[in-house]
Amino acid sequence: MIRKIMEDWMRDECLRRGYQLVYTPHVARVNLWQTSGHEGFYAGNMFTPMELDDAMYRMKPMNCPFHILIYKDSLKSYRDLPVRLGELGTVYRYERSGVMHGLLRVRGFTQDDAHIFCTPEQIEDEIIGCVDFARAVLATYGFDKFQVELSGWDPNDRKSYIGTDEQWTMATKSLENALARSGIEYKFVPGEAAFYGPKIDIKLVDAIGRLWQLSTVQFDFTLPQRFELEYVGEDGKRHQPLMVHRALYGSVERFFGVLIEHYAGAFPVWLSPVQTAIVPIGEKHLEYANKVGDVLKKQGVRVEVDGRNEKMNAKIREHAMQKVPFILVVGDKEAEANSVNVRTRGQEKTETVPLDAFVQRIGQLIAEKKATLV
Ligand SMILES: [Zn+2]
Known part of the structure; x- marks a missing residue:
């Protein structure tokens, strides 16, 4: 990615x-490399020639x-x-x-x-x-x-x-x-x-x-x-x-x-392979987690909804280890208020914000190719 x-x-x-x-092309006749001089000066850095139907060919070194x-x-x-x-x-x-x-x-x-x-x-x-x-x-x-x-x-x-x-x-x-x-x-x-x-x-x-x-x-x-x-x-x-x-x-x-x-693996948001991980608190919150995921995906955000049957804290730890910029935790409170609880990489405190506000914030960080997460 x-x-x-x-x-x-x-x-x-x-x-x-x-x-x-x-x-x-990735290969050319040896006579092209002769004209360019590579056959003379650079042959030691090139792959061995191969014989095809009508001539000798080499992979291109340049x-x-x-x-x-x-x-x-x-x-x-x-x-x-x-x-x-x-x-x-x-x-x-x-x-x-x-x-x-x-x-x-x-x-x-x-x-x-x-x-x-x-x-x-x-x-x-x-x-x-x-x-x-x-x-x-x-x-x-x-x-x-x-x-x-x-x-x-x-x-x-x-x-x-x-x-x-x-x-x-x-x-x-x-x-x-x-x-x-x-x-x-x-x-x-x-x-x-x-x-x-x-x-x-x-x-x-x-x-x-x-x-x-x-x-x-x-x-x-x-x-x-x-x-x-x-x-x-x-x-x-x-x-x-x-x-x-x-x-x-x-x-x-x-x-x-x-x-x-x-x-050290902690990429800016615009470069992060997964920009946001979403962790439902319990199984019954998976539906809301998917809904949040869809909203973000529609905005072009790379999202992973973690619906695995694992403990919530273990999932959070794993995404944190992967240095995912934002981990969103969602449960009853969030589903009711259409909000998300945000854990920002490198910060201890979490905060609950309206989903719209988070979408806007991450969209801006990506668009501006910001190196920081705040
Ligand atoms: Zn060149």
């Missing part, structure tokens, strides 16, 4: 921010080549740019068995991946858009502390990097300007860039001070060249678009793992 909520949020947010959503093929599907003019293609794309990477680690490092994971193709005039605003989007992710999921690094090249180690001096200067400058215009402090780390372009990394700080690398905004000088990407400029001539890879959750699985750690 939490993953669904995360995915829905990301897709909606992409659409709001002018991305097109795409779906791409989504980029597919997004590039979508870009190339028609000739682009400068008026069509920027093109922003986003996908919750599942990729497969061969991790040695010793390094796999829970949800944090797995062999198949889903990236909230996107690629932006644009003109040099557009690049700074595009980077600002990515940084703003990344900040929205952090704020929405309740992280108020983060650190930003800008990884540049080492001009004294020219042969370790592809791309021209002008490309590196322009790209690094646009990243710097975007961070400055966004009012974000950052650390510049020379020599830490990938060989194909500079990048911005955003690391969040969780509830107990641990750092997690999540969002990356990465320039790429190599793929537009390898795939001969073009657009027709205002001058009527063909130009190579700039290309940026960006992932904000990074891996959806890993981000989910970080959320579990950050909240």
Whole structure:
């Protein structure tokens, strides 16, 4: 359920921010990975090739080549740019068995991946858009502390990097300007860039001070060249678009793992798999409990009516252990007054409130994605 909520949020947010959503295949012919360079530089991280009817195929370790093929599907003019293609794309990477680690490092994971193709005039605003989007992710999921690094090249180690001096200067400058215009402090780390372009990394700080690398905004000088990407400029001539890879959750699985750690399982209401548990005091109160459940479900609240033949206190304890945000206890008094007795997670005192008032309160907490329950 939490993953669904995360995915829905990301897709909606992409659409709001002018991305097109795409779906791409999970396997491709080896010659695609040769064109992209993965077959040369990345083969050690890929699953073994498989032979199908006519050719050798590999599972995708990245989504980029597919997004590039979508870009190339028609000739682009400068008026069509920027093109922003986003996908919750599942990729497969061969991790040695010793390094796999829970949800944090797995062999198949889903990236909230996107690629932006644009003109040099557009690049700074595009980077600002990515940084703003990344900040929205952090704020929405309740992280108020983060650190930003800008990884540049080492001009004294020219042969370790592809791309021209002008490309590196322009790209690094646009990243710097975007961070400055966004009012974000950052650390510049020379020599830490990938060989194909500079990048911005955003690391969040969780509830107990641990750092997690999540969002990356990465320039790429190599793929537009390898795939001969073009657009027709205002001058009527063909130009190579700039290309940026960006992932904000990074891996959806890993981000989910970080959320579990950050909240220690006590999720905000909007993320909680069960938002309200309803416990009837006795068997004869089950009918009213179901009625309350239906009212809440109609409002889109995720409800569990606990009609099991167990002691009331045992049920309450169990839902409390599950860190359900609200437990509603209902008996004769509540049924008569159309009210509910509310136990709010983390609070000792319970309170009886009209059902309508509770519906309104929980609806507001969900709509506002509030981190707190009051
Ligand atoms: Zn990519």
